[in-house]
Amino acid sequence: MKESRRKFIKKAGCSLGMVTLATQVQHFGRMTALAQKMGERKGSLGGSGYKAIVCVFLGGGNDGNNTIVPNHNDSSVSNYSDYAASRSAAGLALSQASLLPITVPRMGNLQYGMNPAFGPQTGGNNGLHELWGTGKLAWAMNVGTLVAPMTKTEYQNNSVIKPSQLFSHLDQVNQFQAGRSDTFSFSGWGGRISDQMTPGSNPSGLIPMVTSIDGAALFTAGQSTQPLAIADSDTGLDEVLNPIGFGDDAISQARFQAYNDLRGMDLSNDYVAAASNVTDAAIEANSALATFEEVTVNFPNTSIGEQLHQVARLIKKSGDLSVTRQVFYTERGGFDTHNGQLTNQTNRLTEVSQAVRAFYDEMVVQGMANDVTVFLMTDFGRTMDPAGSGGNVGSDHGWGNHLFVVGDSVNGGDFYGENTSNGTPFPNLIIDGPDDATFSSNNARGRWIPTTSVEQYAATVARWFGLPENDMPSVFPNIGSFTNTNLGFMQ
């Protein structure tokens, strides 16, 4: 009896030993990291007119106040002293010396600093700070969820509708990813772009237009189209959706046939039908991903590194897949730095900087840097006022935040966005000051009222991606509440 089982395993052509797979509890990849079967190499650069947008989501809410810091003494806009006044005492302020300098035309060529995490790393690459200098990286300032533009007075007297449940993770993530804050949404703006553009840009449908390397995210869910979700580059594209244990022999094939046939049966229960739909999509995509070509650049061995590595493989394969527009979603969690922020944020931003830089470099190698744009999203900004102090110091949930965009089609080396109270896109850093969303100085924590909405930021990306102007309202139903829908950071 045992023999046939062994035979089966042998037939399956792979070892299913669990042991080697269990080395690290923290790793959330797929268990079936079977020996990679490299497909035959063939040229597969995307055809002309290919474009992709890649979302890097910083889960938990990255602290923008320690991501971009004023490094000047001009008191007409918030300067380093204003920053330090709020953050030094509790030990949350970055030192001026540690900041990576950037000179900002939009700010009258004043100097600002990027978090030191964006610098070069020993054993890694030069990071993202360098791309500011080469004009490939831009920052969109004080972006956040809005139903309509709003001043502090309007915030206080409730004369403009606020996004519901400000400062709450789930709700703010949903609104950011939905691309609307005026009402609850079951779909995300990446998914709705796919709804609109799939007929023209992905007619063969070998794989969906949207791919998530980090599971289900609202951003990727459309109404009529659903995303592919696959594991990171730990698993080759050829194995990422390939069920284990099926050989070429007749018995395996009969089992595979039955496995497939069962999904077409008993669909009267809606949960059964929903589960079968998902697996159907996986099996279809698996056929399209049977071979792939490895990328050139070394990606860091981090979660976000391996996610972007997988994206780079898919872009390299885009020609084979006959898809001319692709949307990707990746995520690095752990930015909810209520404590231990100086260490935790730095470590995670370093991972992000290294991974995005490797990805950018790979796009240059592939000749795709003009056609692929990476953009950041996150739950919200964080309070200027620190939470806790000393070694444990962190910050609480805030609102407006700074987001980077990277690629050769980016008008890099500058700040973008609507002006705050001080006439620039950089918020006034005074707690209980003109940009702080508070009702009373008693509870003021420094949560910046966004001056640029998620929709304005997203629409700028989507327009470059090729979303037709008349489809904008389908993807961003509340876009009409904002006058300027092109922030200018894309060429």
Add this chain to the structure above:
Amino acid sequence: MISRKKSFYILLSCLGILILSMSVFAQLDPNPNSPTPVLLTDNPTGRAVASLAGKTPKSVVSSSQRAFAPNSDVILYVSDVELMEGEGHNAFRVIARDSQNRMYRFPVTGIDRIDKKKPVFALRVNLRDEIGFWPQPSPTGDLIVQVTWRGLASNKALLGFGKTGGLKFEPQSEKKADDDIPTTEYGAYRWDGDRKRFLEQATFGPTWELDQRVRRIGIRVWLAEQLAADYPSAGNPYPEFPLKPNNVQIGCPFPTNSPEYTQCRWDHYTQIPLMNWFFKEAFYGDPQLRHRVAWALSQLWVTSGQTIRQSSHMIAYHKILSQHSFGNFRDLMEDMTLNPAMGDYLDMVRSTENNPNENYAREILQLFTVGLFMMNQDGTLQLDGNNDPIPTYDQQTVNAFTKVFTGWTYCNTGCPNSTAGANNFKDPMVLIQSRHDDSAKTLLSYPNAVNENIAAGLDGNVELDLALDNIFHHPNVGPFVSKFLIQHLVTSDPTPAYIGRVAAKFNDNGFGVRGDLKEVVRAILLDPEARGDEKTDPQFGKLREPVQLVTNFYRHFNVVNEAGNGPSDGVVWQLPQSMSQLPFYANTVFNYYTPNYVVPGTSLLAPEFGIMNTGSSIARTDAATIMAFVPLEVDTRNPPLITAGTSINIDDLIQMSANDATGNELMDHLDRKMMHSTMSPEMRQAILTAMLTIPSSENDFRARTALFLIASSSQYQVQR
């Protein structure tokens, strides 16, 4: 000549009658089955009998109008149902589909019995989709409508929407739905399907022994036993580890490349011991129900091994969950609030008057107790004049609770478990009054609010009690907790009536006590919406979470160690991990999935689908392959992670396959065991076709092939 198989059945049925006649006395459970509702139709066309709602009709009236405008109130007629006391319109749902097969749900807003003798009811239905995934249906033709009640679906019928026509539809006999339900009296045992479903809801999966036992004593007696059982089981006590310093290298003073170091790190600085213990208890423990409820509660009051590193820390947290699983929710709230793992995870342990931290204040309200919006007692949202939901609290409330929770820290000296050089995660946190913000506060506001205003100058201990009472008595807590537990045990999208019945138990256990989780759990499991031999409501059930998928499968088939001569070591967490659910390692405080997750493209509330995507669906297939075909092998490295391994014993299945080369005996058995006899003939045929390609000499391979195909099927992966 009577075949061997036939004589077997005759023997079986004689035996069954004998046992049944005995069990009449032992079996005190009432019939779990509710009648199937019938939607009255105009039989020849299959069109629902309907009229515009005006006055309450006195008898069945079909108006001359055949199509109804969007948002109009319409009367539909349902017969054959038997309502319990207090059961009303919110026990019913109307599901509608349009010509594009888009799904909508219309709210039922009223019900009137219109026939004193016969159980005929007029349902008042508002033709406005209440889910909102799709835009409202366009009034351009017929919809197919169906009434559901207690997990049962009526016949389908046409309803003109705006106008009639536009859909192909075979009129269904009104009685057809009733006739479709197969009998489930196997070997003359009553309610076999209901009992197996019950065990899926109340345990980590039915085993043969447990199923037989519950058949003899009845589910109510078993429930009473479970609610009183010692926990954990005697053979599987909680693992005990000392508190260690934060720094692994100090806590494990061995060369970092030595086996001693690795073993020490696994034992003390990961949740591996907790996970292994957890699966052993799930596989073999007797107090299954408490284990199951504690597991559910760990997905409500979430902490995570991604932050809480030491096993001793998380075990202390799990003890609180299990201790209060059948206790009072108020006690759970207090012990959780003061639990150091929670304190560390959500930052209360470092929140002081001068440096307050909002994290715990926000999440205890939003995620653990009251939720964001005011609810009715049946869990539906209260709406204001503009039809908008009403926030439960605002940022000011969060600020006030933040102050309540300031000043607490680890009890590193003077408590029973205080340990030099380590933070005390075993005893409750203690207050340092000088770090507590004792200013006056305004807490949650609700009708007859308890302790809405807290005076200045109070001791932090006193204030904590007052504040937790303020939360505990908020009217949302009952429906919030009830809905959560129903979703985890029974069905993802329960009717408001079901939530309301359970919430009523939460609010008052019958003896004037609020928050009695024992009675809440009992009410959930004995509710008529949970009970019954077969559930035909297309929206009843839940996707098995990865942990349940694994434990149910292994428990079906006598889970043993790799060698097959002793118990499994419980080291199976790699399987749920591959499916995005590593136990006690949720990615965030929002658990692996949120209670409000809706399957894209549908109107279905389905938390577990939050981790069901193309990638994880293949991981689920792979897990089925591994569990069916391969033992989890003992680790040959030093130290070993897997010490005994895990496999299944299917000698009985092999014998069945050998008995009957057509495969039918085996399939009968697996259908009963795994799917409580809901397997369709098509599904059986597809599996048999694959099985029979294997030579009849290889019964092991045949049996495992059938196991894989069932376990990987959506039909099985949805518990219903």
